[in-house]
Amino acid sequence: MTMMDGQLKDGLNGVIHRPKNGFVKHRRTVSHNGQTTLSNGRLEKANGDAGSGLDSGSELLTPSCSTDSLSEIVAIDLSSKDKQSVEGYDTGSEHRDECKMEDEEFEAAASYVDVFTIGGYVTLQLFGYLRDFLRRWRIEKSLVAKEKGNEGFVPLYSSWEDFYTRNVYIRIRDCWNRPICSVPGERIKLLERSTPSFGWAFSMTGNTIECINMGSYNYLGFAECFGPCADNSIAAIDKYGVAGCSAREDVGTTAMHLELEELVARFVGCEAAVTFGMGFATNSANIPALVDRHCAVLSDSLNHCSLITGVRLSGAFVKTFKHNDMKDLEDKLKELVIAGHPRTRRPFQKILIIVEGVYSMEGSICKLPEIIALKKKYKAYLFLDEAHSIGALGPRGRGVVDFFGLNPRDVDIMMGTFTKSFGSAGGYIAGSRELITFLKHTSGGMIYSAAMPSAVAQQILTSMRIIMGEDGTGEGMRRIRQLAENTRYFRAELKKRGFIIYGHKDSPVVPLLLFYPTKIATFGRFMLQRGIAVVVVGFPATPVKLGRARFCLSAAHTKEMLDRVIQATDEVGDILNIKYSRKHGPNAVVKSTRRQKEGLDEVN
Numbered sequence: 001m002t003m004m005d006g007q008l009k010d011g012l013n014g015v016i017h018r019p020k021n022g023f024v025k026h027r028r029t030v031s032h033n034g035q036t037t038l039s040n041g042r043l044e045k046a047n048g049d050a051g052s053g054l055d056s057g058s059e060l061l062t063p064s065c066s067t068d069s070l071s072e073i074v075a076i077d078l079s080s081k082d083k084q085s086v087e088g089y090d091t092g093s094e095h096r097d098e099c100k101m102e103d104e105e106f107e108a109a110a111s112y113v114d115v116f117t118i119g120g121y122v123t124l125q126l127f128g129y130l131r132d133f134l135r136r137w138r139i140e141k142s143l144v145a146k147e148k149g150n151e152g153f154v155p156l157y158s159s160w161e162d163f164y165t166r167n168v169y170i171r172i173r174d175c176w177n178r179p180i181c182s183v184p185g186e187r188i189k190l191l192e193r194s195t196p197s198f199g200w201a202f203s204m205t206g207n208t209i210e211c212i213n214m215g216s217y218n219y220l221g222f223a224e225c226f227g228p229c230a231d232n233s234i235a236a237i238d239k240y241g242v243a244g245c246s247a248r249e250d251v252g253t254t255a256m257h258l259e260l261e262e263l264v265a266r267f268v269g270c271e272a273a274v275t276f277g278m279g280f281a282t283n284s285a286n287i288p289a290l291v292d293r294h295c296a297v298l299s300d301s302l303n304h305c306s307l308i309t310g311v312r313l314s315g316a317f318v319k320t321f322k323h324n325d326m327k328d329l330e331d332k333l334k335e336l337v338i339a340g341h342p343r344t345r346r347p348f349q350k351i352l353i354i355v356e357g358v359y360s361m362e363g364s365i366c367k368l369p370e371i372i373a374l375k376k377k378y379k380a381y382l383f384l385d386e387a388h389s390i391g392a393l394g395p396r397g398r399g400v401v402d403f404f405g406l407n408p409r410d411v412d413i414m415m416g417t418f419t420k421s422f423g424s425a426g427g428y429i430a431g432s433r434e435l436i437t438f439l440k441h442t443s444g445g446m447i448y449s450a451a452m453p454s455a456v457a458q459q460i461l462t463s464m465r466i467i468m469g470e471d472g473t474g475e476g477m478r479r480i481r482q483l484a485e486n487t488r489y490f491r492a493e494l495k496k497r498g499f500i501i502y503g504h505k506d507s508p509v510v511p512l513l514l515f516y517p518t519k520i521a522t523f524g525r526f527m528l529q530r531g532i533a534v535v536v537v538g539f540p541a542t543p544v545k546l547g548r549a550r551f552c553l554s555a556a557h558t559k560e561m562l563d564r565v566i567q568a569t570d571e572v573g574d575i576l577n578i579k580y581s582r583k584h585g586p587n588a589v590v591k592s593t594r595r596q597k598e599g600l601d602e603v604n
Contacts, residue, residue: 104324104364104504109515109580117515117545124517128167143200164540170199172521175536181208183225186556188213188533211533212561214551219392219508220479221556222423222463228471229423229462233455240454249441252451260457261428263464268390268398268416269408270430272437276445277452279387279417280306282427285445287354287383288314289438290413296336296348298329298380300355302362307354307385317341317348323362326370329353333378351380357389357400361542361550363503363511365393368400372410383413391421392508397467397480403506421467424459426452479555483508486553486562493566498585499573508553512569512578513546519576520547526575530568 134140144166155162174195182189192207222229236256246252257275264273276282287310291297297311301320311318319336322328333351340347353375355366368384375382386399394402399416401408408414413435417427429439440446467476487508494501500513514520517538524536527549538547551565573579582588 103506106362106364106502107500107581107583109500109513110582113515113580114545117517117547120517121539121544124168128163131167132163143197168517173199174202175521175524178533184213184216184218184223186213186218186221186554186558186561187211188216190528190533209528209531211528211531212557212565213533213554214565215533215535216554217388217420217552218423218554218556219421219483219552220397220423220463220467220476221554222421222459222466223556224423228466229459232462233458236454236458242455243453244451246451247446247448248451249447254451254454254457256454256457256461257452260461263461264428265430267464267468268386268414268430269401270414270432272433272435273428273430274436274439274443274446275418275426275428275452275457276443277426277449277456278445279419279425279427280309281445281449282415282417282429283307283385284309284313285449286415286429286439286443287311288444289442290314290383291316291350291352293317294349296341296351298332298336298351298353300324300359300366302359302364303354303356304360304385304387307356311354316352323359324364324367326367326374329371330374330378333374333380337378351378352383353380354383355385357384357386358393358507358509359503360388360509361511361537361548363501363507363509365389365400365403365504365507368404368406372406375412376410381412382410384411384415386414386416387427388420388509390416391467391480392483393506395480397421397476418456418460422460422463424463425456426460483553483555486555486557489559490551490553490562490566493562494569495581495584497566497570497573498579498581498587499569500581502548510551510553512549512551513580514548514576514578515545515580517547519578520549522576523549523572523578526572527568530571532565532568 131140135142135144157165174193178193179191180188181191188211190209190211192205192209193202194205195202216223224230240254240256244252244254248257261273261275264275265271276285283304283306287307291311291314293315295314295316297314297316297318299307299311299318299320300323302323319332321332333353336348336351339345353371355368355371357368358365366384371382374380384400386401389403390399391397393400396402401411401414408430412431414430415427416430418424419426429436462471465471466473467480469476484506487510488505491501491503491505491510494510494512502511502513503509514523514536520536520538524534527534535550535552536548537550542548579585579587
């Protein structure tokens with residue numbers, strides 16, 4: 001019997017059921033000192049304390065130990081009451097008090113904006129039907145690509161997708177997929193394209209357009225082709241070659257991968273970590289290893305596509321809760337705990353809450369302290385996606401956990417990517433040592449995907465050491481502070497000018513609401529004419545009424561660059577009449593003065 005076997009038997013006073021997927025499954029507790037308490041995920045004593053004999057760092061999501069008896073299904077205690085300090089983290093409340101969620105704002109536009117926005121889409125649809133009629137009768141030439149001999153085949157796309165692409169997206173697709181020909185740093189060079197067919201075909205003119213880059217996720221400015229990161233990456237290629245030509249589970253693991261995983265674990269404050277070559281696959285390939293059809297997932301309604309894909313592949317029962325709405329989350333947690341699976345009415349073997357640190361389309365920050373409190377209260381588990389928050393938030397750049405001054409051991413599964421703040425590629429999952437060992441042997445991302453290239457891994461190693469100050473300089477802290485200053489300054493200046501800006505004041509993702517479908521494309525084109533590269537987003541990536549532009553701040557941006565972007569945005573805002581805010585800017589001042597004057601008139 002291994003030491004873990006002994007701990008499980010002694011601590012739980014029962015036996016462990018080993019399911020097919022390797023996890024310890026949990027349905028109900030066993031008798032403890034003569035009393036039995038019901039729990040959805042952990043064993044509890046009658047007085048509410050943890051009843052497991054495991055150390056406080058033990059995880060539910062660990063490989064189970066083989067036992068002879070399979071008569072009971074029991075729970076293993078998670079470190080919900082683990083309050084020990086973690087190296088590099090201050091779990092006090094000083095910084096948490098400064099990070100109030102009141103700093104987050106989602107102002108609604110006037111009702112007429114909603115009406116005209118929907119009217120704009122309706123108009124586009126009506127003209128789309130008219131043009132399809134003209135194409136059908138060959139009055140208008142059709143530029144849609146067709147394969148000869150496939151007339152009787154079922155269409156590859158749904159009729160609505162095809163219609164929307166043909167009549168809406170094609171006309172404005174010059175605003176997306178712009179090819180670049182430089183490093184995506186604070187400045188960027190775009191290849192100029194022309195499209196005489198209004199989006200049906202593009203040709204390169206041979207010219208380039210140099211712009212201030214407000215579209216790349218280069219939060220800490222590590223997208224560089226010079227300096228220690230680039231030099232060390234070149235040296236890594238000299239030693240390991242460009243690619244490993246194998247999966248990690250075979251012969252693709254190098255000493256550099258192991259070094260990177262040890263550094264990531266120290267950086268985020270967890271016991272261990274595992275890395276993957278693709279950020280999207282870090283979610284989509286690992287969530288199916290963590291939950292199955294006997295489990296439930298509570299997912300924020302605005303979670304990223306990679307999370308949604310992973311949950312769908314897992315087969316778990318899914319419920320979404322309103323974005324950052326803790327009451328809705330708690331109500332649905334209660335429902336899942338009490339009612340169980342809606343078809344079988346059996347208790348779920350585990351409940352997993354999935355949230356993001358910073359939401360990439362809203363600029364909002366998850367209410368992590370409240371989420372952790374709820375997951376402890378209802379014995380659920382927490383999957384935190386820090387793709388946009390790691391490196392970009394917190395006094396030490398260690399993500400939303402650092403931002404709120406929380407204990408990272410209170411997050412069961414901590415995920416992040418290297419594509420944003422680290423100027424590289426890939427992703428990681430951090431957690432307990434048992435969890436990481438399990439994922440290394442069961443995740444499709446480890447077994448079937450090629451190993452992370454050496455230059456990519458070295459870029460992460462060097463940039464992360466700079467952030468942590470292990471390079472012997474203060475460059476990392478300087479970049480973290482510069483990003484925070486740039487973020488607050490840029491957001492405040494846009495609000496002063498009357499724009500509706502979504503999200504938290506400390507979020508480097510800055511959505512500016514445009515609403516109207518026609519203004520989405522026009523804003524992107526006008527900004528490009530002024531030398532500003534910015535992402536514009538509309539339906540179906542956003543709700544129909546909430547088209548927007550999205551600025552991404554970087555520590556590499558100077559104040560002069562930001563002032564130029566603010567000035568250009570202000571000019572375009574006046575031209576397009578998109579200063580919709582009634583709380584900030586000139587409109588708010590005028591309305592406030594008018595209300596004061598009306599009040600004085602009533603008194604007189």
